[in-house]
Amino acid sequence: MTETLETPRARGLSTGAIVAIALPLLVLAGLALVYRGALTTLVTQTPWRTQAAVAIFVATYAVIAIGKLPGTRLDRAGAALLGAGLMVGVGAMTMEEAFAAIDLxxxxxxxxxxxxxxxxxxxxxxxxxxxxxxxxxxxxxxxxxxxxxxxxxxxxxxxxxxxxxxxxxxxxxxxxxxxxxxxxxxxxxxxxxxxxxxxxxxxxxxxxxxxxxxxxxxxxxxxxxxxxxxxxxxxxxxxxxxxxxxxxxxxxxxxxxxxxxxxxxxxxxxxxxxxxxxxxxxxxxxxxxxxxxxxxxxxxxxxxxxxxxxxAEIDGALLIMFAGLFVVVAAIEHTVLTPDIIQRVSSFSLDDVWVLTGVTAVLSNIVSNVPAVLIVRPFVEVLADPAKAWITVAMASTLAGNFTLLGSVANLIVAERAAANNIEIGFWTYFAVGAPVTIATLAFGAWFLS
Structure with missing residues (x-):
């Protein structure tokens, strides 16, 4: 379906691209600093297998957020596959559970x-x-x-x-x-x-x-x-x-x-x-x-x-990434996301369309839309109206992809094909139109669904 793209990440980052990647990572680092005490307590009191699963999950999603592992050729699909293998390797789930986790x-x-x-x-x-x-x-x-x-x-x-x-x-x-x-x-x-x-x-x-x-x-x-x-x-x-x-x-x-x-x-x-x-x-x-x-x-x-x-038109890398992410997320559900934790997180006003839209849109711009959907899955399923919540997640995760040039594969395909014809669509050129379109469409979507 799609081709392997030498994205701006792979070819050398523009200032805008660096901002788009670094900003969400800095936000996560700031949250970790604010809650460092709670995180320290959690780490010291958590079984090693759970710690390993969390580390694998974070590392996998970090590579997905960046696009590739710096210094290597490991891309998103490879990261998802490696993460799935490591989850089985550390005992976060069995091979049978891993195969069952893949939504065929x-x-x-x-x-x-x-x-x-x-x-x-x-x-x-x-x-x-x-x-x-x-x-x-x-x-x-x-x-x-x-x-x-x-x-x-x-x-x-x-x-x-x-x-x-x-x-x-x-x-x-x-x-x-x-x-x-x-x-x-x-x-x-x-x-x-x-x-x-x-x-x-x-x-x-x-x-x-x-x-x-x-x-x-x-x-x-x-x-x-x-x-x-x-x-x-x-x-x-x-x-x-x-x-x-x-x-x-x-x-x-x-x-x-x-x-x-x-x-x-x-x-x-x-x-x-x-x-x-x-x-x-x-x-x-x-x-x-x-x-x-x-x-x-x-x-x-x-x-x-x-x-x-x-x-030749089939995007095998995308299929591999899907399969790997199903396993990685399922392993976290097995080891970390107890029913009590899921219920507590879901109680943070996620039933509100505007809140869920904002959370999904931000998450989609940090780790990309497909991984974001898999992350929110366990929380959406316990909400009062899961069907409405899923519709909201679909709307927000998709429309959020228009915020920056790096927000979706579709954007990158257009930019790369344009570049091959000596037509430049830079980060800020895209952002000047993409950001207002994203804000306006998300606002209308949230209003329409609420």
């Missing part, structure tokens, strides 16, 4: 969606949809609306990272032909991919986890968050237009541009029909993991596309 429904759903998206991309369906949308745009503002809507709607039903891989080169090609500044349109792609993916269970990986864990029906989930996503897309357009007034509010004549769409017609028809059938079955209440993996399997039955092309 989530893994199957993600794998199935990757295969579906790969076939849609290979067949040229995405390019055809985008070419149609752009053909109706006759001014810079309308082009922006078309880009944001196309990205947001596609991201709502398909994995947002894959949509960014498709949309970014198309937008670069389009803006070059129109002789427009590509940056605001690319910002629209990154922001809309995150906001649009809020709408459904299949929009992004964290929503997939929430959907399988919470058992919330697909239609109920979409009914709760689709309005938030739609308003969020409107907010993106408004803020980008204001931030780039000279691009959008100046009268200009635009040449008519048509994107060429090279389509593998038989595969496009097959992939489109199966995708539509899959979405209908989702809304009819069929198990999303089962439907996705069956549709993915049916798409592999072809004479036209080599399986290796589809396999």
């Amino acid at each position: 429904d989530t893994i199957a759903l993600l794998l199935g969606m990757m295969i579906v998206v790969a076939n849609l991309r290979i067949s040229g369906v995405f390019r055809l949809v985008n070419a149609f949308a752009v053909s109706k745009a006759h001014s810079p503002a309308v082009v922006l609306v078309a880009v944001v809507l196309a990205t947001g709607i596609l991201s709502a039903f398909l994995v947002n990272d894959a949509i960014c891989l498709v949309m970014t080169p198309l937008v670069i090609e389009l803006t070059k032909a129109l002789e427009r500044n590509p940056v605001p349109y690319l910002l629209g792609v990154a922001l809309a991919a995150n906001v649009g993916s809020t709408a459904t269970i299949t929009g992004n990986p964290q929503n997939m986890i929430i959907g399988t864990v919470s058992k919330i029906p697909y239609g109920q989930f979409a009914g709760s968050l689709a309005p938030v996503a739609l308003v969020g897309l409107a907010i993106i357009v408004a803020i980008v237009v204001v931030a780039y007034r000279s691009e959008f509010l100046t009268k200009t004549t635009m040449p008519e541009v048509r994107l060429k769409a090279h389509v593998n017609k038989p595969l496009a028809i097959k992939a489109t029909l199966l995708t539509l059938a899959m979405i209908v079955l989702f809304f009819l209440g069929q198990p999303v993991a089962k439907v996705a993996i069956i549709c993915g399997g049916l798409l592999m039955l072809t004479r036209r596309v080599k399986p290796s092309r589809v396999y």
